[in-house]
Amino acid sequence: MTKEETGRGDRPTAIENQGSRLIKRAIRPLVAIRPEITAICAGFLVGAIVVWVTGHPVVETFYHLFRGAFGSRIAIGMTLTRATPIIFTGLAVAIAFKCGLFNIGAEGQLQVGAFAAAWVGIALPPMPPVIHISLAFAAGAAAGLLWAVVPAVLKVTRGAHEVVTTMMLAHVGILLASYLVTGPFKDPGPVPQTEWIASTAQLTRLLPPTQLSTALFVALLCAIAVYLFLWKTSPGYAIRAAGLNPKAAEAGGVPVARSIMLALLLSGALAGLGGAGEILGVFHRFIDGFSPGYGWTGIGVALVGRMHPLGVILAAVLFGALRAGGGTVARAVGVPLDITVVIQGTIILFIAAQRMTEFLWERRRKK
């Protein structure tokens, strides 16, 4: 009798437990990304204050920002178009960071990658699109990789800090691409741009009239590949180990120098792929100054995305949405596009600051 009673009494609690466990499970990812959520809220709050102080209607601005980013098929297409290149560069920064390296030269790697892809698109004879596109992407990746060779070699052999070398080479890359398109490869006309790439090298547009192309799929494939590589393969394991504790990794038989090389080269290749995607999918030619700084934005994307491929995708969509929505805001309310830069900047700042406070907090607690 008592047994039955306890049995009956237990059941609801068991269900209750299960219920609360389910809720906990649903909440857990949200709790885990609490710093990011706070930073994003803070970014929008600061953005709102700036809009308000400069005498623009706050609610209307944010309504148009959202509408411009997600309000229609076309808006979503624009957002994803903007997100595509920064998924690539975000992945590039993230994979290097997993090995403890800060590749801040993704912009240069992206530009040389873009130019190489354009050249393949223009110079090669007609061939089936699949092959032509693959070759163009491969050229972009190869050029970006090549641009990371010097920093990687200097890092491994001389211990030169990659922040300095990648940064310097970024400017070399940007100016080199700029020189090529204003000089030897310039299409006749006032604009410094190459001629059109062959139609067989152009990517399929997904949501016309937006410029969203299958480059997005390539980006997502790269994200999956980076995830699998880093977490499911032996060299990926070595890269992460070398990034977290090079001394212990070395003692454990991880060839640290080789891991550093590999991580930096892959980083360059990913950035180069991003440049290729822009040329093959969006512009169909290399135009001087086509990139509004996708390489630099990639650093912020990787930071907000916590150096994880999934996080990078989400952060890239957020930043892409800000860019797309910012255009609409400028047209509809007259708030300058710069407002999105303010929001982006604040988000990054808050994330960096939180890492800092966490760090200080840890140190205090240890004391």
Place this chain on the structure above:
Amino acid sequence: MRQITKDFPGVRANDAVDFKVAQGEIHGLLGENGAGKSVLMGILYGLYQPTSGEIFIHGRAVAIRSPAEAIALKIGMVHQHFMLISNMTVAENIVLGFEPDGYFWNRKEIAQRVAQFAAEAKLPINPEETVGQLSVGAQQRVEILKVLYRQAQILILDEPTAVLTPQETEALFRAMRALRDQGKTIIFIAHKLKEVLSICDRITVLCRGKLVGTEDAGATDESKLAEMMVGTKVVPATRIGEATIGDRVLEVKDLTADGERGERALEGLSFELRAGEILGIAGVEGNGQTELVEVLTGLRRPTGGKVFLSEADLSGITPRTALDYGIRHIPEDKRKRGIIPGFSVKENLILGDHCRPPFKGRFSWLMERVIRRFADKRIEEFQIQTPSRDTPIDSLSGGNQQRLIVGRVYGHQKRPTLLIAAQPTCGLDVQATRYVRQKLIELSDQGAAVLLVSADLDEVMAISDRILVIHNGRLHEASKRPSRQELGLLMIGGREDE
């Protein structure tokens, strides 16, 4: 100190501890690592604030919010790691922070004053010497003088003997007795039972944050204290019976190597190690042990000499090749060389084997199923206390991290041919220490050659088949059954018959 409780996130380091010390006594504070000794003394010295409880000094309730306030109350602490400025002189270090007034200071006068002060305290020292050139024992004396110069009446010594040779320890004990006779109170934090018994008047034992009891040194003995420390009787792991020694595994010939700052660290070492043998290398830290271990594991390039492993020339190999040859390594600095923080237990367990089958499959794929099964097996076999194989290693205690490292040297299928264990039980509690030593013995019984490098004499003596002493980058062979005294003399570079 009455009813002291201190909570850290997730742990209660001190649980309602009552601790009384009488003036003019040497009071031992004994407990395993993590028993809460250092935290309790940290509270007394103002490093931590207690969650609850009160402190009385000479019957007066006091609140100690910082070390400065502790110093004002005439409490001084000598930390395990010295807080000295190594390129300043002894005198400058001692008066630091308490310099005489005025812009210019007379070096001579200060040196004289310090010398006089040291002589009065019966801790003679040359005040003009640069601290960096002093031996560890002398540096410790400077630390004690520094504390006394701040007029401390209560001295806290945090494991002062951990870094000393037996001779230096004796000198320290003489100094401590002299200080007691001058009316100072000394709290001696330790975990070596023999030392505590030989020097202390009374002994307080802590276990897992709780007070176990306070005993008069005359009325207790080692096994009773050990029982109090761990709650159960301790049987120290020692080698039972003779080892079966096999073929020569390792041969080192005239090995030389440089240290971190380019100084000559190994001055031509030669020795042999056979299968099934445990070769102990004793010595005070910093006499070339680190460099020797690093050369043998491929982490440091030798400048001369040869290393052979079963006839294969392994001079100047990479760590990866060393692993390929079955050389396994328990690094002396666990956090620096042993584990990858941020990696899970499982990921840490495969380090070193991650690049070879069966963990590495086709296309360098990591074989998740094999790895999981292996991790679960190791966790069970080596009693690694962890919520799961996917728990980050950072959240494990030091003892469990060490169990993991020991579990890792067993490899996946192949047992190591040569195990290099550097300070394998440093910082571990009694039970974990015994466990690790048993595993070393077990490995050697299975035919592995074991090179045990340890600063802990008892450890070297307990499980080694043969003992070498390293001093200033040179090896000295000890006799078959050496006494502590003989080893101690070798450790400071002398021979017994000298």
